[in-house]
Amino acid sequence: MFKSIKSVALFFGAILLVVSLACNLPVGSSDVPETRIPVSENAAENLEQNLAKAVEDIQNGDPTTLIVNEAEITSLVVYRLEQQSGGSISDSQVYLRNGAIQYRGTLKQAPVSVPVEAEILVSAGLDGRLDYEVVDVSAGPFNLMQEMVDNLTSQLDQALYASDSQLNNIIVENVTIADGVMTISGRPR
Secondary structure (H helix, E strand, O other), rough: OHHHHHHHHHHHHHHHHHHHOOOOOOOOOOOOOOOOOOOOHHHHHHHHHHHHHHHHHHOOOOOOEEEEEEEHHHHHHHHHHHHHHHOEEEEEEEEEEOEEEEEEEEEOOOOOOEEEEEEEEEEEEOOOOEEEEEEEEEOOEEOHHHHHHHHHHHHHHHHHOOOOOHHHEEEEEEEEEOOOOOEEEEEOO
16 A cells, blocks of 8 residues: 555655756746645545555456546645655645646745746556656746756656556556546556
8 A cells, every 4th residue: 555655655756856956946936827726634645545445456456446636636745745845845736637747836945936847648558557758847937958857757767666666566557637637547467
């Protein structure tokens, strides 16, 4: 259970870590998104329980479907990752729209606050693995260099598919991201 939760947390943690290391930029803040996603401890716990149930299904040899909404994933990022950042990351919002995971937040590096954004396309790969592509990472008005995006991708690969990761035991059959919901269907490998 905790390895799958850890994989998801590491997925977003790696994004936030690379952005925070790369962003010592003295720029203003970006526009606030139209829709603020509500955050609650209950939503974060609900996602953790759903992840645990999906892992249990796979371990029992059953297919599973994990449905994640924006409130759950944003709450998980806020309550698990922002707290670990020591206040350097705040205002996290995770949107699940148009086939992508879109992150928006604020990176604080005294005395500057920098808006950060990341967009990741996620799909089911032909090999049954969770495929993703980091298509954009920006801090203020600046996009990160491709080398930094490649480094982020490498860190995500290591976090998601470490030798002890539960994701190695799953064939991901379908991923859909639309209208605030991500649905991942899979079966045991």
